[in-house]
Amino acid sequence: KTIGVIFDLDGVIVDTAKYHFLAWKSLADNLDFEFTEAHNELLKGVSRVRSLEILLDIGNLELSEEKKQEYLISKNEHYLKYITQMGSEEILPGVLSLLDNLDGLNIEYVLGSASKNAPLILKQVGLFDRFKGIVDGNSVSSAKPDPEVFLIGAQKLCLPPENCIVFEDAIAGVEAANRANMTSIGIGDAETLNEADYNYNNLTELPQNFFNMFLAEKV
Numbered sequence: 236k237t238i239g240v241i242f243d244l245d246g247v248i249v250d251t252a253k254y255h256f257l258a259w260k261s262l263a264d265n266l267d268f269e270f271t272e273a274h275n276e277l278l279k280g281v282s283r284v285r286s287l288e289i290l291l292d293i294g295n296l297e298l299s300e301e302k303k304q305e306y307l308i309s310k311n312e313h314y315l316k317y318i319t320q321m322g323s324e325e326i327l328p329g330v331l332s333l334l335d336n337l338d339g340l341n342i343e344y345v346l347g348s349a350s351k352n353a354p355l356i357l358k359q360v361g362l363f364d365r366f367k368g369i370v371d372g373n374s375v376s377s378a379k380p381d382p383e384v385f386l387i388g389a390q391k392l393c394l395p396p397e398n399c400i401v402f403e404d405a406i407a408g409v410e411a412a413n414r415a416n417m418t419s420i421g422i423g424d425a426e427t428l429n430e431a432d433y434n435y436n437n438l439t440e441l442p443q444n445f446f447n448m449f450l451a452e453k454v
């Protein structure tokens with residue numbers, strides 16, 4: 236049977252979590268509360284608006300809608316300063332060989348990311364043209380863990396959800412893939428991502444024959 240792949244972006248293709256962290260931390264500094272790397276875990280895979288809400292909860296702050304809009308804009312401006320410096324050297328280990336492997340097997344792949352900056356990031360690292368389609372934070376109305384982003388991805392692949400394999404580094408993303416009835420692959424800490432169907436610390440750990448095995452298993 237035909238299978239397709241949906242990739243999350245941040246934390247799977249590139250490590251942009253560190254830039255999100257620096258930008259959110261600078262906002263927390265301005266608002267005078269502590270924001271740690273552990274706090275940052277809570278923001279992975281979560282939309283920009285929801286991230287601000289979580290951040291303000293951490294700081295025990297309630298702000299007007301107007302202020303929130305202002306901070307969302309300034310956070311993104313700060314984040315973009317890092318993003319526009321990115322190049323192909325920031326592609327995470329194992330990504331390029333995995334894409335080559337998929338191309339060789341004629342397995343199509345799309346992006347399924349919560350980020351509104353996804354197209355820009357893919358262009359920065361030179362991967363934009365490799366994907367059959369891009370589903371990002373601009374094209375969905377419900378954020379992960381809602382399965383919408385991946386269901387639209389399956390449509391772009393012209394495949395039923397159960398034929399799709401999702402690579403994710405965030406708890407919210409693994410949940411979204413599972414709710415979409417897709418095969419979920421957790422990239423990162425297996426304990427954190429224990430809801431995933433398969434777990435690997437990073438993409439270099441994926442067995443060479445993973446997709447062949449997968450096809451054989453699922454046919």
Ligand code: G6P
Nearest residue numbers: 245278279280283349350351352
């Ligand atoms: C990804 C990241 C999140 C980020 C979200 C929105 O899912 O893991 O940390 O908040 O995208 O990104 P954006 O670029 O639209 O602010």
Ligand code: MG
Nearest residue numbers: 243245246404
């Ligand atoms: Mg991610």
